[in-house]
Amino acid sequence: MSNKRVTFYSSYIIEQMNPISSTASHLIALCSKIADIVVLGLLVIFFVGFLAFDYELLRFHDPVITIPYESERYFEVIPWLIFGVLVFDLYLKYIIVGRNLKLLFKHHWLDISMAALIPILLPLKFLKVTLKIFKTVKGTKFGYKIFQKIKKVFTHFSFFGKKIG
DSSP, X not given: OOHHHHHHHHHHHHHHHOSSOHHHHHHHHHHHHHHHHHHHHHHHHHHHHXXXXXXXXXXXXXXXXXXXXXXXXXXXXXHHHHHHHHHHHHHHHHHHTTSOHHHHHHHOHHHHHHHHHHHHHTTHHHHHHHHHHHHHHHHXXXXXXXXXXXXXXXXXXXTTTSOOO
16 A cells, blocks of 8 residues: 555544544534524523513613513523523533633633623522512611600600590
């Protein structure tokens, strides 16, 4: 066999053994683009739910978009779906850049930061519920103090405490 044929056969065998062949890399790139579109669609759905259920955070008195409250629990799952698709997309992009973390951070830092911030910022939604409870307790305490002060004033002057007749 000539040296040219051996080189051709060896490169053909290496290409077949390499999981990142040209067809596979095109397929992975296509899946990554589809994942980007899915993330964009999920973000739109998330913001629709935000405008429907968390409108108080934007200082609105009424919901911007009216959606039945029974569907609110479905909107609670959306951030975790976004997180899962982002992690999958980052894995695909990691494969595309040749499993080089330095290149991944250089070219896809925004995707990495989005995936990192979702688990950090999602518990802040529970903080909103805690703040509502705190404000309710504080308001109740304030109302009780006012009631006690009024009662003390009325008993001090005692003209309301006398029975007529």
